[in-house]
Amino acid sequence: MTSVSFGQVKTFKQVMDKKKAESQPKKVVVYQVFTRLFGNQNQTNKPWGTIKENGVGKFNDFTDKALSEIKKLGVTHIWYTGVPHHAVINDYTKYGISNDDPDVVKGRAGSPYAVKDYYNVNPDLAVDPAKRLQEFDSLIKRTHKNGLKLIIDIVPNHIARNYKGLSNPKGVKDFGADDNTSVEYARDNNFYYIPGQAFQVPTDDNYKPLNGEKNPFIDGKFNENPAKWTGNGSRLAKPDINDWYETVKVNYGIRPDGSKDFPELPKDFENKTYKDHYKFWLDKNVPSSWKKFKDIALYWIDRGVDGFRYDMAEMVPYEFWSYLNSSIKEKNPNAFLLAEVYNPNEYRNYIKLGKMDYLYDKVETYDHLKAVIQGKALPDALTDISNRLSDIEHHMLHFLDNHDEQRLASPEFAGTPEKGKPLMVVSATISSSPTMIYFGQEVGEPGAEDAGFGKPSRTSIFDYIGVPHHQRWMNEGKFDGGKLSNSEKELRDFYARLLNFTIKSEALMGKFIDLQKVNREQTDNYDPGIYSFARSSKNEKLIIVTNFSWLTTSNFELKIPKDVINMLGLTDGEYKIDDQLYKKQTVKLTVTNGVGIIPIIINPSESFIFKL
Structure with a gap:
């Protein structure tokens, strides 16, 4: 019999404890990167510049070094935005790709949400456009090798007016190939039509394709007869210039009067698993567009993609999402499914009936945080939002x-x-939800460029452009931050500290506990820009205090009421609590007669994450 020392037993216990901790659910962090812009080192930034003038990033720019640095930032998933082949103003005819008409393309680089071929990738992103799919396959492998999962876009609501699949798998026909174009609507048509009318390019005195430069394809015309409904639902043969005129609406079996022309889910299905949803659809006759998008999604899952971000998901019925997402989960139960949905009244339908993993929290949390920092609202309503969305x-x-x-x-x-x-x-x-950041955010990118079609405050997705702050971090492909200013380096360090803490914290998957109401009512010098709350799990307790003010240093005693002290499992006494963000601040929590007090001195724009 082999003897085991106490030290060995202790080591074994530590190993088991570590495995147990690693098996607990943790926060997810998504790094969204606009693939075309990420690796572009060109700093010309000429408005309406061509691909030769302004440059473009490639799949190969995501080197092992680049991906490992993204991973070190505290990232678990990377969203490669703009991967599927969309309409672009560039001549790739020698690769068998048709030219795109600037009359129905936004910008010069094109919208990533006007997909032209769902079974291939944007040729701009490849060193060798003939091998563009193989180059993306290599990126999938590198991403996984560096410990990251990846998602790409699927845009089920609309496709490019000039959709042309060159890489369709055997037996797959293009959208609209079997449509009856003599009628406005038929359930298995992929599009809605305007019989008897040809499409007309929208006109506007203030906008001209490619900023008015000469191009053999610019003639104010695009051959589409009969005209199709436009992507945002416009039923005009000549849509408005502000409509999504570069795209056409996909038909999911919603009749023009809004009624549904497909089987509906039983009433009790909101609490069913994806397996139940999958079984429900197995023997159902569904519209053609449903099948086409299921085939597209499974094609990319088979290639190694780990999930999808669905554009404008609420413009597509949640029954379709039940059908699609349950099929994806049946093949990959861990697939990451994120939807762009902006109507709070529909959130639960798309989560419970549509089987989405995640939705954008734009209308509630994002909008309120923006209002707070602009001085238009107090942070207090964040608690109301948390309570409203608690389920x-x-x-x-x-x-x-x-x-x-x-x-x-x-x-x-x-x-x-x-x-x-x-x-x-x-x-x-x-909350316990995933966190997403957009590339360049971590180094303070302000989106100040006039790119041409895209204007300042947003980094343009329609143009060939460089991203200056990000380029300084990229440092000519070294990906070491060598050209960042000290303040930019400090900012990236802040993001890395914060995000790495979140993906390891057990408490952030636990309960949200409001501290705002009691302190707003009872605490002296609790300034308007202060917001505080606690997060709690079995093995970890956090108290988070932040100062939205960029003018005022606040000095006050944060109160932890009796019910929260009980919830945290504390008795009277003194407790040392350490800040987890910079690990430079240690304060005392004093509990007297069941009520806790923490002395706080917090500078403008400063935050503390105290751990008990």
Whole structure:
């Protein structure tokens, strides 16, 4: 019999404890990167510049070094935005790709949400466009090798007007190939039609394709007869210039009067598993568009993609999402499914009936945080939002920056990267939901460029452009931050500290406990910009205090009421609590007669994450 020393037993216990801790659910952090822009080192930034003038990033720019640095930031998933082949103004005819008409393309680089071929990738992103799919397959492998999961976009609501699949698997026909174009609607048509009318390119005195430059394809015409409904639902043969005129609406079996022309889910299905949903649809006759998008999603899952971000998901019926997402989960139960949904009244339908993993928490948390930092609201309502979404809080992904929104550091939003810090702390710690950041956010990118079609405050997704702050971190492909200023380095360090803490914290998967109401009512010098709350799990207790003010240092005694002290399992006495963000601040929590007090001195835009 082999003897075992106490030290060996202790080591074994530590190993088992570590395994147990690693098996506990933890926060997810998504790094959204606009793939076309990430690796571009060109700093010309000419408005309406061509791909040769302004440059473009490639799949190969995501080197092992780049991916490992993203991982070190505290990232678990990377969202490669703009991967599927969409309409672009570039000549790839020698690769068998048809030219795109600038009359129905936004910008010069094109919208990533006007997909032209769902079974291939954007040729702009490949060193060798003939091998573009193989180059993306290599990126999938590198991403996984570096410990990251990856998601890409699927845009089920609309596709490019000039959709043309060159890489369809055997037996797959293009959208609309079997449509009856003589009628406005038929259940198995992929599009809605305007019989008897040809499509007309929208016109506007203030906008001309490619900024008015000469191009053999610009003639104010696009051959589409009969015209199709436009992507945002316009039923005009000549849509408005502000409509999504570069796209066409996909038909999911919703009749023009809004009624449903497909089987509906039974009433009790909101609490059913994805397996139950999958079984429900097995023997159902569903519209053609449903099948086409299921085939597309499973094609990318088979190639190694770990999930999808669904554009404008609420414009597609949740029954379709039940059908699609249950099919995906049947193949990959861990697939990450994120949806762009903005109607709070529909959140639960898309989560419970549509089987989405996560939705954007834009209308509630994001909008309120933006109002707070702009001095238009107090932070107190964040507690109301948390209570209102408490049953689905885990499913509501938090962000402060993405390709659609104004940059966090822009004058139109927070004004400076530093003013965005308290927003980021609250966004990342107030719930158990995933956190998302947009590339360049971590170094204070303000989106200040006039790219041409895209204007300042947002990093353009329609143009060839460089991203200056990000380029300084990229440092000519070294990905070491060598050209960052000291303040930019400090900011990235802040993001790395915060995000790495969140993905390891057990308490952030536990309960949210409000401290705001009692302190607002009973605490002296509790300034308007202060917000506080606790997070609690079995093995970890956190108290989070943040100062949204960028002008005032606050000095007060934070009160922890009796019910919270009981919830935290504390008795009378003194407790040392350490800040987890910078690990430079240690304070005492004193509990007397069941009530806790913590002395706080907090600077403008500062936050503390105290751990008991």
